[in-house]
Amino acid sequence: AQSVTQPDIHITVSEGASLELRCNYSYGATPYLFWYVQSPGQGLQLLLKYFSGDTLVQGIKGFEAEFKRSQSSFNLRKPSVHWSDAAEYFCAVASNSGYSTLTFGKGTMLLVSP
Amino acid sequence: ETGVTQSPTHLIKTRGQQVTLRCSSQSGHNTVSWYQQALGQGPQFIFQYYREEENGRGNFPPRFSGLQFPNYSSELNVNALELDDSALYLCASSYGGQPQHFGDGTRLSIL
Numbered sequence: 059a060q061s062v063t064q065p066d067i068h069i070t071v072s073e074g075a076s077l078e079l080r081c082n083y084s085y086g087a088t089p090y091l092f093w094y095v096q097s098p099g100q101g102l103q104l105l106l107k108y109f110s111g112d113t114l115v116q117g118i119k120g121f122e123a124e125f126k127r128s129q130s131s132f133n134l135r136k137p138s139v140h141w142s143d144a145a146e147y148f149c150a151v152a153s154n155s156g157y158s159t160l161t162f163g164k165g166t167m168l169l170v171s172p
Numbered sequence: 173e174t175g176v177t178q179s180p181t182h183l184i185k186t187r188g189q190q191v192t193l194r195c196s197s198q199s200g201h202n203t204v205s206w207y208q209q210a211l212g213q214g215p216q217f218i219f220q221y222y223r224e225e226e227n228g229r230g231n232f233p234p235r236f237s238g239l240q241f242p243n244y245s246s247e248l249n250v251n252a253l254e255l256d257d258s259a260l261y262l263c264a265s266s267y268g269g270q271p272q273h274f275g276d277g278t279r280l281s282i283l
Contacts, residue, residue, distance in 0.1 A: 101275050158228070159230065
């Protein structure tokens with residue numbers, strides 16, 4: 059069975075500092091990997107996805123993520139965090155893109171300090 | 173392009189009651205998935221509908237049921253509500269090989 063681990067429940071970053079959110083997955087075949095962001099009271103917004111090809115993927119809002127098969131990781135990064143980035147971030151894995159189910163991690167809450 | 177819309181946004185029920193949640197998929201999307209997100213947790217897959225047929229189900233009891241209509245909108249029905257059913261219920265739609273797009277959810281509170 060597939061699973062996702064996000065080791066950090068909360069992370070606090072100063073505005074303007076860099077950010078890395080960790081994600082480790084367990085899946086027997088080539089995974090489809092996603093990062094979603096959820097603001098309070100809102101649904102999930104897709105930040106970026108990895109299907110195949112280049113292991114460094116670019117997303118919206120200046121985010122990027124790197125797929126490392128050897129480490130079963132898909133960490134999310136941003137070079138300079140803005141106060142508006144404060145939200146909860148979810149990593150997810152699927153066996154394919156649209157038709158299969160998403161298995162989510164428990165999320166990482168990002169707090170941005172002035 | 174209209175995104176995924178869910179109704180109602182909030183709902184309060186008591187134990188033992190039944191509830192119906194609704195979802196309109198994004199234009200052109202023929203697959204709808206439902207997820208339950210308990211407080212402080214990631215979303216958990218309930219089931220998926222593709223062209224009006226159930227196309228997969230997570231570890232939820234039969235009192236969670238659903239429908240998809242010819243226009244690809246969908247309903248989630250929950251019978252005999254329990255306190256643990258209190259959660260944010262998310263609907264997501266997709267088409268072909270594209271990623272799932274989520275609505276803002278329905279917050280269900282059970283008293």
